[in-house]
Amino acid sequence: MKFLEIINVAKHFNHPTKGKIEVLSNINFSMKKGEFITVIGHSGCGKSTLLNMVAGLDLPSGGSVCFEEKEVMRPVPERAVVFQNHSLLPWRTVIGNVMLAVNSVFKDKSKKERLERAEHWLKVVGLKDHMHKYPHEISGGQRQRTGLARALAMGPELMLFDEPFGALDELTRSQLQDESLRLHFEENLSVFMVTHSVDEAIYMSDKVVMMNNGPNATIGKILEIDFPRPRERLKIFESAQFAHYRNECIRFLFSRATGGTGEPAPAPVATAETPIVVPGAAPA
Numbered sequence: 001m002k003f004l005e006i007i008n009v010a011k012h013f014n015h016p017t018k019g020k021i022e023v024l025s026n027i028n029f030s031m032k033k034g035e036f037i038t039v040i041g042h043s044g045c046g047k048s049t050l051l052n053m054v055a056g057l058d059l060p061s062g063g064s065v066c067f068e069e070k071e072v073m074r075p076v077p078e079r080a081v082v083f084q085n086h087s088l089l090p091w092r093t094v095i096g097n098v099m100l101a102v103n104s105v106f107k108d109k110s111k112k113e114r115l116e117r118a119e120h121w122l123k124v125v126g127l128k129d130h131m132h133k134y135p136h137e138i139s140g141g142q143r144q145r146t147g148l149a150r151a152l153a154m155g156p157e158l159m160l161f162d163e164p165f166g167a168l169d170e171l172t173r174s175q176l177q178d179e180s181l182r183l184h185f186e187e188n189l190s191v192f193m194v195t196h197s198v199d200e201a202i203y204m205s206d207k208v209v210m211m212n213n214g215p216n217a218t219i220g221k222i223l224e225i226d227f228p229r230p231r232e233r234l235k236i237f238e239s240a241q242f243a244h245y246r247n248e249c250i251r252f253l254f255s256r257a258t259g260g261t262g263e264p265a266p267a268p269v270a271t272a273e274t275p276i277v278v279p280g281a282a283p284a
């Protein structure tokens with residue numbers, strides 16, 4: 001069975017004052033079960049819009065998104081989303097937040113089974129000792145882990161990550177990347193991720209889908225990443241192959257930053273509109 005297919009997808013929004021906003025056009029690609037696919041591109045090019053259509057949170061204006069050979073029309077627990085903003089309810093504990101999702105998906109299971117399920121996934125993401133705390137009592141990384149546990153507890157076929165590590169400090173971000181990689185490997189999770197971090201995309205994915213800038217953004221290039229799994233952070237980051245992939249991505253993104261035709265810009269200077277995480281560069 002085909003897993004995820006994005007066929008000739010186009011998307012525009014009708015804005016009350018700005019009129020028609022053309023975002024995406026002619027988007028085509030497919031993903032196999034168990035793959036880890038990452039979409040990168042400049043801010044505002046339409047990455048989240050694409051992810052939302054895969055989730056079923058929004059519908060294409062043209063073309064179709066098909067998941068397991070059915071057209072995606074609405075969000076379902078089989079395609080769970082983790083956003084940059086954890087969106088936890090502040091008046092519920094960590095386990096209370098996860099239980100909300102579990103209760104709505106597994107209505108036919110006993111209370112005990114539902115609780116065990118929530119506890120299991122909270123333990124998997126390292127929150128065993130924090131289950132009964134409230135969101136304000138835990139760190140940003142732990143809140144993001146709670147969001148991850150909540151998504152995992154729904155038993156998704158496909159995990160959708162919209163810059164889930166974007167707001168975290170570097171160390172926490174690395175830890176969560178590695179844990180997500182472990183889950184992808186050990187639980188055979190399929191992951192569709194959006195990021196603007198080139199390093200993150202290369203380190204984690206099987207394929208990096210690079211998007212051109214909008215309006216009417218298209219896919220510019222798909223880079224296959226050939227590192228074995230499980231991935232070893234230091235070995236990968238220090239490899240010549242990693243540097244090669246990174247150059248490919250940066251060349252692509254900076255050529256788009258200048259609106260050029262594919263030739264790299266002379267100096268890789270990210271602006272507020274183009275917050276690309278450039279390895280080795282000082283933060284803006």
Ligand SMILES: Nc1ncnc2c1ncn2[C@@H]1O[C@H](COP(=O)(O)OP(=O)(O)O)[C@@H](O)[C@H]1O
Nearest residue numbers: 013015021023042043044045046047048049050
């Ligand atoms: N609901 C909406 N209504 C109008 N315009 C939108 C809406 N959602 C996104 N857009 C516009 O679509 C473009 C792509 O947005 P988005 O997908 O969030 O970009 P990215 O995730 O790549 O930063 C932006 O120009 C944004 O302003």
Ligand SMILES: [Mg+2]
Nearest residue numbers: 047048049162
């Ligand atoms: Mg976005």
